[in-house]
Amino acid sequence: MSDPTYTLADYAEAAAFVRSRTRHQPRVGLILGSGLSGLAAQLANADVIPYAEIPHFPISTVAGHAGRLVIGEIAGVTACVMQGRFHYYEGYSMQQVTLPVRVMQQLGVSVLILTNAAGGLNPGFVTGDIMLIEDHINLIGMAGVNPLRGPNLDEFGPRFPAANRVYTPRLRALSLTSAAEVGVTLRRGVYLQLSGPNFESPAEVRMLHALGADAVGMSTAAEAMVAHHAGLEVLGLSTITNVAIAQLEATGQPSHQEVVEAGAVIVPRLTALLLDILARLAPLL
Ligand code: HPA
Numbered sequence: 488m489s490d491p492t493y494t495l496a497d498y499a500e501a502a503a504f505v506r507s508r509t510r511h512q513p514r515v516g517l518i519l520g521s522g523l524s525g526l527a528a529q530l531a532n533a534d535v536i537p538y539a540e541i542p543h544f545p546i547s548t549v550a551g552h553a554g555r556l557v558i559g560e561i562a563g564v565t566a567c568v569m570q571g572r573f574h575y576y577e578g579y580s581m582q583q584v585t586l587p588v589r590v591m592q593q594l595g596v597s598v599l600i601l602t603n604a605a606g607g608l609n610p611g612f613v614t615g616d617i618m619l620i621e622d623h624i625n626l627i628g629m630a631g632v633n634p635l636r637g638p639n640l641d642e643f644g645p646r647f648p649a650a651n652r653v654y655t656p657r658l659r660a661l662s663l664t665s666a667a668e669v670g671v672t673l674r675r676g677v678y679l680q681l682s683g684p685n686f687e688s689p690a691e692v693r694m695l696h697a698l699g700a701d702a703v704g705m706s707t708a709a710e711a712m713v714a715h716h717a718g719l720e721v722l723g724l725s726t727i728t729n730v731a732i733a734q735l736e737a738t739g740q741p742s743h744q745e746v747v748e749a750g751a752v753i754v755p756r757l758t759a760l761l762l763d764i765l766a767r768l769a770p771l772l
Pocket residue numbers: 604605606607686687703704705728729730731741746
């Protein structure tokens with residue numbers, strides 16, 4: 488079976504459905520990673536739309552990902568929160584994985600905040616750290632699994648988009664200010680996206696670090712690239728839920744349970760950081 492390709496009309500249809508189900512006009516999109524979806528509960532006057540009801544939306548299959556769009560008010564902004572994202576390893580194409588980003592753009596969202604769970608590659612990182620994504624290595628995209636492959640939709644952006652300044656400089660600066668304000672140590676680094684679902688072998692971990700990556704995960708770069716292509720400002724935050732294992736004889740093993748548990752511990756700090764970021768963003772929208 489060939490992958491579905493979406494037309495502008497498909498994205499517009501999904502956006503029109505969402506619009507018909509909410510009182511709000513969202514300006515900020517938020518995609519919450521594994522174990523991080525609790526933030527959606529903080530939205531005031533929330534309208535909740537299960538993915539299953541939205542035309543063309545795939546259905547999230549991973550534990551820790553709720554599978555619904557929550558639209559409401561938080562810290563002075565109107566936000567559209569994806570409580571659970573789609574991953575390539577679930578069997579979806581990259582076009583399916585990134586469909587919600589274009590739907591949010593059609594809804595009028597101009598800033599996309601991406602969060603994820605990631606393994607730490609930088610030896611200075613420990614479990615529980617939060618990393619501001621300064622840049623990415625879209626390894627799976629470079630290998631050909633790229634959401635922008637196929638007919639270009641000029642209405643979103645150009646055939647050959649630039650990939651520098653994907654993570655908007657003013658949002659990175661704003662986040663560092665917020666981190667200092669709320670007392671959260673914010674690491675900075677390069678996020679590398681793989682397909683998953685397996686965690687990395689020790690040799691892969693050493694290779695990825697040698698390539699220049701500080702954190703590794705199974706999402707985000709593709710979504711960030713599609714958002715940038717569509718003219719959105721992008722902010723990326725990785726939660727370091729485990730330290731990737733680089734030594735052949737190490738006995739510990741990363742697991743999804745560990746990722747979700749560490750996520751829960753990080754959530755209060757990530758929430759404090761995000762609330763301050765949103766509050767600073769509000770007057771700029
Ligand atoms: N590797 C890949 N993806 C991840 C990891 C990891 O160690 N931790 C959380 N997501």
